[in-house]
Amino acid sequence: MIKEYFCKVVKKVKIRNKILLYLERPMGFDFSPGQFVLFVAETKIGTISRAYSIASTPDENHLIFYISLLSKGAMSTVLKDIRADDELKIRGPFGEVTPEKIGQDLDKIILVGAGSGIAPIRPLAWWYKKHTDVNVTVYHQARYEDELVFMEDFLRWKIDFRGFVSRQPPKNETLKYGYITDDISKIIKPYQNKKIKVVAFGPRGFVEKIKTVVDETILITEGW
Numbered sequence: 001m002i003k004e005y006f007c008k009v010v011k012k013v014k015i016r017n018k019i020l021l022y023l024e025r026p027m028g029f030d031f032s033p034g035q036f037v038l039f040v041a042e043t044k045i046g047t048i049s050r051a052y053s054i055a056s057t058p059d060e061n062h063l064i065f066y067i068s069l070l071s072k073g074a075m076s077t078v079l080k081d082i083r084a085d086d087e088l089k090i091r092g093p094f095g096e097v098t099p100e101k102i103g104q105d106l107d108k109i110i111l112v113g114a115g116s117g118i119a120p121i122r123p124l125a126w127w128y129k130k131h132t133d134v135n136v137t138v139y140h141q142a143r144y145e146d147e148l149v150f151m152e153d154f155l156r157w158k159i160d161f162r163g164f165v166s167r168q169p170p171k172n173e174t175l176k177y178g179y180i181t182d183d184i185s186k187i188i189k190p191y192q193n194k195k196i197k198v199v200a201f202g203p204r205g206f207v208e209k210i211k212t213v214v215d216e217t218i219l220i221t222e223g224w
Helices: 074-081 115-131 151-156 184-191 204-211
Strands: 004-015 018-024 036-043 046-053 062-068 087-094 108-114 135-142 160-165 196-202 219-223
Touching (some): 036 074, 046 074, 115 151, 115 196, 196 204, 204 219
Parallel strands (some): 108 135, 108 196, 135 160
Antiparallel strands (some): 004 018, 004 087, 018 062
């Protein structure tokens, strides 16, 4: 049975054409890293629903979402106007790209997110670091440096984080100017004869590019 919840908005932070949205976590709402929920809203065109990945870790009290707002998106219009203390209806959780599907008996996992695709990567990286001895690397492809919103979390968790920005050279010298596809094969090479998985979330075009540099036998993708 699909469960529905009403969540109070705690905070909304705008970052260029994206938002970080914090919701109160409903009592009894359990999920696995990598899953998503449906936001549901009543609008002039009727009831609409859109899928958004959960960026929270299972031990956090709030539900966190990192969302790209589309100029003509029906749900994006709702989210542009939403404010603290408003209520938002969600359904779920859904999704199977979880540690159970990815596997835990690994030597290396490379988690790749483009834009808001970093949202499900955050809890997955946390889970593998906390619950396994798997070597974890996180890639985040963004347009601008300030869109690397979870970088400090990954560093605090002592995860190998590699941030790439494409629109202008970053001020932070630990970040790279360019594209993930120029670098990811170098990380995979030492693990060619070991147990490795690459998990990529992002727009379909980005996912297709990842497929050109990563063998499909070790790759799991989720594109939109």
